[in-house]
Every structure is written in C-alpha cells, then in structure tokens.
Amino acid sequence: MAGGAHHHPQPRQYVSIAIVLAVLTAAEVGLFYLEAGVDAIGQSLTVPALLILSAIKFYLVVAMFMHLRFEKRLLSRFFTSGAILAGALYLITLAALGAVVLF
Amino acid sequence: MADLSHGPADAPAHHQLTGIDSRKLGMWVFLSSEFLFFGALINNYLLFKGRDFGPGALYPVELYDIPFTSISSFVLLMSSLTMVLAHSALARGDQDQTKTWLFATALLGTVFVSGQFFEFGEFILHGLKLNINPAASAFYMLTGFHGLHVVLGILMLLVLAFKSMRTGGLSEAEGLNVELVGLYWHFVDIIWIVIFVLVYLIQ
Numbered sequence: 001m002a003g004g005a006h007h008h009p010q011p012r013q014y015v016s017i018a019i020v021l022a023v024l025t026a027a028e029v030g031l032f033y034l035e036a037g038v039d040a041i042g043q044s045l046t047v048p049a050l051l052i053l054s055a056i057k058f059y060l061v062v063a064m065f066m067h068l069r070f071e072k073r074l075l076s077r078f079f080t081s082g083a084i085l086a087g088a089l090y091l092i093t094l095a096a097l098g099a100v101v102l103f
Numbered sequence: 104m105a106d107l108s109h110g111p112a113d114a115p116a117h118h119q120l121t122g123i124d125s126r127k128l129g130m131w132v133f134l135s136s137e138f139l140f141f142g143a144l145i146n147n148y149l150l151f152k153g154r155d156f157g158p159g160a161l162y163p164v165e166l167y168d169i170p171f172t173s174i175s176s177f178v179l180l181m182s183s184l185t186m187v188l189a190h191s192a193l194a195r196g197d198q199d200q201t202k203t204w205l206f207a208t209a210l211l212g213t214v215f216v217s218g219q220f221f222e223f224g225e226f227i228l229h230g231l232k233l234n235i236n237p238a239a240s241a242f243y244m245l246t247g248f249h250g251l252h253v254v255l256g257i258l259m260l261l262v263l264a265f266k267s268m269r270t271g272g273l274s275e276a277e278g279l280n281v282e283l284v285g286l287y288w289h290f291v292d293i294i295w296i297v298i299f300v301l302v303y304l305i306q
Contacts (some may be wrong), residue, residue, distance in 0.1 A: 014188060028304055061183055072122065
C-alpha cells in the first residue's frame with residue numbers, strides 16, 4: 001500500500017465518521033417525511049437534497065472506511081471510472097426510455 | 104499502521120508493476136464491475152416503479168415501512184464501522200479485538216439480512232408476490248441480490264472470525280484477506296446507501 005497508505009485514521013476517527021453517517025441517515029429520513037408534507041416545489045428541492053446526502057455518505061465510506069483516499073491513484077481511477085461509466089450509462093438509458101428528464 | 108498487503112518474506116510475490124498487490128487490485132476491479140451489475144438492477148427497478156399495471160395493482164412502494172428500513176440501514180452502516188475497526192485492530196496486532204469486531208460485523212450483517220427476510224415475508228403476506236407485476240419482480244431482484252451479497256459477506260467474515268480464534272490468531276498473510284473482505288463489505292454498504300435513497304426514500 002505504497003503511496004500514502006500509512007496515514008489511515010485512528011479508531012476514534014472511524015467512530016466520528018460513523019456518527020456523521022448516522023446523522024446523515026437521520027437527515028435523509030427526516031427529508032423523506034418532509035417531502036410528503038410539502039408541495040411540488042418543495043419536493044423538487046428535497047429530492048436533490050436526498051441525492052446529495054447519499055452522495056456524501058457514499059464518499060465518506062469509500063474514502064475513509066475503504067481507505068481509497070489513502071491508496072494509490074490507480075485504484076481511485078479504477079473505482080471512480082467504473083462508478084461514473086455505470087452511472088452515465090444507466091442515466092442515459094433511463095432518459096432514453098422516458099423514466100427521467102435530463103434537460 | 105501495518106501494511107496488510109505484504110505477506111511474510113517467504114510468501115510468493117503478488118506484486119505487479121503497479122506496486123499494488125494483484126489480489127487487492129483484482130478486488131478493486133471486481134468491485135468496480137459490480138457497479139454495472141447493481142446499476143442494471145437499480146435501473147430495472149426505476150423503469151418499472153412508475154408504470155401503471157392496471158386497476159388494483161399492488162406496488163412495493165405502497166408497503167414500504169420506512170422506520171423499519173431506516174433502522175436496517177443504520178445497522179448496515181454500523182457494520183461498516185465494526186469492519187474497519189477489525190481491520191484497524193489487526194493492523195495494530197490486537198488479535199482479540201480483531202476477533203471481536205469480525206464477529207460483531209457478522210452479527211450486524213445477520214441482523215440486516217433477517218430484517219430483509221422479515222420485510223419480504225410481510226410483503227408476500229400482503230400479496231406482493233415475486234411475479235405479481237414487473238415492479239415487484241424488479242424490487243425483489245434488486246434487494247434480493249443485495250441481500251445475497253450480504254450473506255456471502257457474512258460467510259467470509261465468519262471464516263475469518265473462526266480462523267482468528269486459533270492460537271496465535273490470524274497470520275500476517277491472512278491480514279490481507281481481512282482487508283479484501285472489508286473492501287467487499289464496505290462496497291455492499293455503499294450499494295445499500297444508494298438503494299435506500301433511490302428505492303425507498305425517493306418515491
């Protein structure tokens with residue numbers, strides 16, 4: 001694990017990250033109930049907010065728990081390119097089939 | 104922190120020109136390819152969840168129990184914490200804590216899968232069978248395959264946990280296995296992070 005792999009967080013930092021993840025999950029659930037009680041304009045804001053919160057959780061787990069932040073860049077490139085390609089492919093498919101509107 | 108990618112001096116070399124252990128590189132490539140697998144299943148669900156299957160059709164979204172699923176999600180998130188603590192303990196050479204955290208991770212994974220079985224049972228009791236409509240099929244395929252991944256992870260964790268009970272605990276070479284199983288486990292967790300929002304919370 002050359003390339004900076006020796007700076008992994010300590011157990012206390014892992015616990016702090018887990019607390020942040022738990023708070024973000026609670027915020028997601030809170031937004032879900034908020035979404036049910038607001039109008040269409042409000043809903044158009046809660047959906048992006050939910051996506052942003054999940055993206056932050058995703059990043060925290062990958063970067064800190066999977067240690068990708070401390071690994072060689074090659075691994076980051078493999079992983080992020082796979083995620084981006086898959087995401088783009090399926091977003092285009094959903095748009096082509098009318099399930100989502102991109103523009 | 105000890106580098107778990109390196110085996111004992113007499114172990115066969117697994118390093119390539121990249122300077123990364125080939126098994127570890129293989130795991131990251133495998134996980135990257137899993138995005139396509141789960142992406143296809145999520146895509147499939149999103150395509151069918153908004154479709155109209157006629158009057159009286161039953162949809163998974165009508166049966167979701169968000170508080171229950173939120174607790175399941177929390178349990179799986181915390182299992183990622185116990186997993187990384189197991190890895191960290193092994194890197195420090197603390198075999199007792201490694202064993203404890205590995206068992207804790209397997210236990211939390213089992214709680215999550217049990218919750219999923221309970222959810223499936225409730226849905227089926229309410230009439231949402233696998234073949235009732237494409238939305239239901241897509242839901243069961245997505246969450247079922249995710250659950251299958253969790254079960255595989257639990258089995259791998261238990262193998263490591265029982266190995267860690269031997270005298271002397273896990274060897275340095277087996278340390279890499281903890282890291283690889285950890286990567287797999289965290290990946291299963293991030294896939295659930297996506298499923299939880301796209302399938303359950305955004306309706």
